[in-house]
Amino acid sequence: MKGKYSRICAGVLLLTAAGLSLTGCGGGQWETGERLQQAGGEQEAQMPPETDGTGKDGDDLIVVGLSQLGSESDWRIANTESYRSTLTAENGYYLLFENGQQKQENQIKALRNFILQGVDYIVVAPIVETGWDSVLQDARDAGIPVILADRMVSVEDDDLYTCYVGGNFVKESEDAGRWLADYLRQQGREEEEINIVTLQGTLGASAELGRTEGFGNVLKEHPNWHMLEIKSGDFTQAKGQEVMEYFLETYEDIDVVISQNDNMAFGAIDAIRAAGKTCGPDGEIIIISFDAVSAAFDCMLQGTINADFECNPLHGPLVDQIIKDLEAGKSVDKIQYVEETYFDTAMDLEKIKEGRMY
Ligand code: GZL
Ligand code: ZN
Helix, strand or coil: CCCCHHHCCCCCCEECCCCCEECCCCCCCEECHHHHHHHCCCEECCCCCCCCCECCCCCECEEEEEEECCCCCHHHHHHHHHHHHHCCCCCCEEEEEEECCCCHHHHHHHHHHHHHHCCCEEEECCCCCCCCHHHHHHHHHCCCCEEEECCCCCCCCHHHCCEEEECCHHHHHHHHHHHHHHHHHHCCCCCCCEEEEEEECCCCCHHHHHHHHHHHHHHCCCCCEEEEEEEECCCCHHHHHHHHHHHHHHCCCCCEEEECCHHHHHHHHHHHHHCCCCECCCCCEEEEEEECCHHHHHHHHHCCCCEEEECCCCCHHHHHHHHHHHHCCCCCCCEEECCCCEEECCCCHHHHHHCCCC
16 A cells, blocks of 8 residues: 555644653753754654655655654653654655654544544554554554554454554563572572562553563562562653652662663662662662663663663564565564563673664
8 A cells, every 4th residue: 555645734744852861870860862862852854855755766655653652761762763763755654753742642633633644554652551442443444554563452353453563561570570589599588578669650551561460470479579569650760769769768678679661760769879778789679670771771880770671662673564564465463572681780781782772
């Protein structure tokens, strides 16, 4: 299905701000940083070169409506950048990008807008799993394939979307639980009563649901592990710090923090330091985090995070391949998990960090 490029008003498209990103392990410093410029702050979209709607080889551009959920974390900024650098006119695309600013109603509005404009494909990172049946039904009625990227939806009929590409969140956090069991064994603490708190992501998001479920599966195998409380920090550094401050005021003895993303872990480190406590391999509190973004590598290198479970944000090339396969009339797998691993302070993190793209 070729792009209906002419249907798209050629007006200037403003990419919404990629938002500020807090980085630095516990430095708490606000930093726009070069990443913001790269990820496309308030600026005119990269309008495709003067064109009659055709890409480099003279074909129509494939028009993609991308509803990104927000700019809440370093992970999300890298995820957006991956799309922007892949879904380009040179690569045969006209990208309509909408940032939902972490509000589902904004994403639903964006999808309805894409349907009205007659895009060829919708790509969406749904902020939460529920509430999508009606708009996905409208997309199907309009004959527009929907690719779920990064997060899943819970709908009556899974024919409402073509496929899902993203992390396997249950596996990520089962792996984290097993890592903790090994680590405590190595420390001679396998019989100790271990008190754990969890900084939960956005409630109802696939990443939150999966990471909560997965760690819970391992928790059940360890009667001496006690989950004191699980509380949402909404995947942001500010809220992560707030919740960790509450945990430290409420619980005398915290041995482990499970942070469902790195930005909340950065906030937790600030709160732990402010409370006069220590964390990391040489500290009182073990911190296990998710995402493994570049700034979290700095934390592991500086000894404030013990281990980090990767969630690969580079979805651009995967979505590109899925669309090209669909354009060629090929079928695509319904669920496509990205390659993910983990890192801890026993590894040569300097070397590993050099080779990473985010
Ligand atoms: C995971 C993604 C999560 C990241 C957070 O795939 O959905 O959302 O772990 C981000 O950093 O906010
Ligand atoms: Zn203890």
